[in-house]
Amino acid sequence: MxxxxxxxxxxxxxxxxxxxxxxxxxxxxxxxxxxxxxxxxxxxxxxxxxxxxxxxxxxxxxxxxxxxxxxxxxxxxxxxxxxxxxxxxxxxxxxxxxxxxxxxxxxEEVDELAMQHTAMVMRDVNADLLGVVEADNRPLLKLFSEALLTKVGGKPYEQVMLIDGNDDRGIDVGVLARADYPLEAIRSHVFDTDAEGVVFSRDCCEYQFTTPGGQSLVVLVNHFKSKGYSTPGDQLGRKRRGRQAVRVAEIYDGLRAAGNDLIAVLGDFNDDPVSTALEPLIDGTDLRDISTHPAFDFGPRKGTFGSGNEKDKIDYLLLSPALFARASGGAIFRQGVWHGPRTKNPWPIYQTLTADVHAASDHAAIYADLDL
Known part of the structure; x- marks a missing residue:
């Protein structure tokens, strides 16, 4: 899968x-x-x-x-x-x-060609379970799957779920799943608090699926606090991401203690792997980043955002030890991300992607292949 x-x-x-x-x-x-x-x-x-x-x-x-x-x-x-x-x-x-x-x-409306390229990325990645970040709402996510994905020759997803989060801009986290992986349970964490207040800028939504082999698989979809415009040096943003990393680690540890062995934590964490903000999750748990797998394909760049520099590796797919043991590889898929004609070590992009405004996203997709 x-x-x-x-x-x-x-x-x-x-x-x-x-x-x-x-x-x-x-x-x-x-x-x-x-x-x-x-x-x-x-x-x-x-x-x-x-x-x-x-x-x-x-x-x-x-x-x-x-x-x-x-x-x-x-x-x-x-x-x-x-x-x-x-x-x-x-x-x-x-x-x-x-x-x-x-x-x-x-x-304002997203550029029509950009929408088409987004659908093409979904089609070409062809994931059985696709965690989506910054989706408008569930009805529109479902419509996108049924109309736009079909239009570019993709197969629409039978299961589409999204719960409104804490951000009022319509940038929520959700999931698209094939029928072979029935969604059994959902738990939102929009109300989670710590000593500072509400933890999640959007949500850390918890989805429990059953695999074709009858095993339980839990997926946590995240979108951590963004950086770049909150405060000089991003002190507040980094602190918020640190709180979010701590809470996701607690949720993960709780799932493991409850007997769940197959867990994936994914999404846009808005920080690089060596950031102190992400330490509680990346270094403080036994989760394994799929990009550390020997068969993982980075392509010409290490990052997942913008120009793909190593410091721009901000999208993640972390796996529990039992799930990582079943990984056969993975990759960063960036054909929908624009790059200019002078970019060094350019990556392949869609032929119809001729300007930044037509990009599917500034983010590449990241995936893991698993023997389940």
Whole structure:
């Protein structure tokens, strides 16, 4: 059988700010939106907080209007701002309880050719169990399987499951599975907390399947906290990923203690293998990374994201010892990831992939082949 992980970066609609020529162009907007939404959750808005709220609204183009190029101010009840015709804008809300609303990223349709390439990646990887990251929702994931995958000559998946996570941007984790591997149980971890609060930015969803041989196989699909725009040096992001790694390790150890021997932990961990944030999971458990298998095929690059540099190995497929013992190999599949004409050691890409905007994703798929 084949297990795979693929960050699809949304199937039908994507945040407009992410559809620019380069990811870095949207970083200021993403950083401001994330910081502002966190500030707006504070129970009391101090004068310093109000000043920062106004500064962030200015960055986002929302001081004089509820609508800007990339974001909008959603208001359900109460009032956040007073916008006089003359004079400065004022924050009139006193805290979270005095109004209900948030800053929302605008979305737009994913490029049609990009959708086709995403389907082609799914078709060519042809996994029996495919963990997906950044999928819109279950109905659209099911529609994508039935319509787009079929359109490119692939076989639609009989089992499609996704549970809404903690991120309001429609970037959830889910799974596509063949009928030969019936889904028996699901457990979400969106409510898991530690001393700092809610652990998972999205979810660590737990899926239990039965193999054709009657064995139980548990798959944990993850999407750890992203890095790059939260704080300088990514201190908060790294700390959050560390907490998430600790909790996933605890879940894994609990499954092993309960008698589950066949376990896969996969997804986008948003950090490289030598990161201290991932140590609790990679070094603190007996999980084995499929990329350490002698028959694993990296292709011309070690990484799974963007240009494929070694530090960009952020997508993972970790296997319990019993599952790793049954692995016959694996690979990184990056034909849907764009590279420019000057890229050194380029990888093969689809002939119809002629520009970055048409890429299936910035992430390659990663898979493991198992004798089950």
């Amino acid at each position: 084949r297990i795979a992980s693929f960050n699809v970066e949304n199937l039908f609609a994507r945040a407009k700010v992410l559809n620019q020529e380069s990811w870095t162009a949207g970083k200021p907007v993403l950083a401001a939106q994330a910081e502002l939404n966190a500030l707006l959750e504070e129970p009391v808005y101090t004068d310093a907080m109000k000043a920062r709220i106004l500064a962030l609204l200015e960055i986002l183009g929302l001081q004089r209007s509820d609508d800007s190029e990339f974001v909008r101010l959603r208001k359900i009840r109460g009032q956040l701002l007073r916008r006089p015709r003359s004079g400065p804008v004022q924050v009139v809300a006193t805290g979270r309880a005095s109004w209900i609303g948030w800053i929302e990223l605008k979305t």
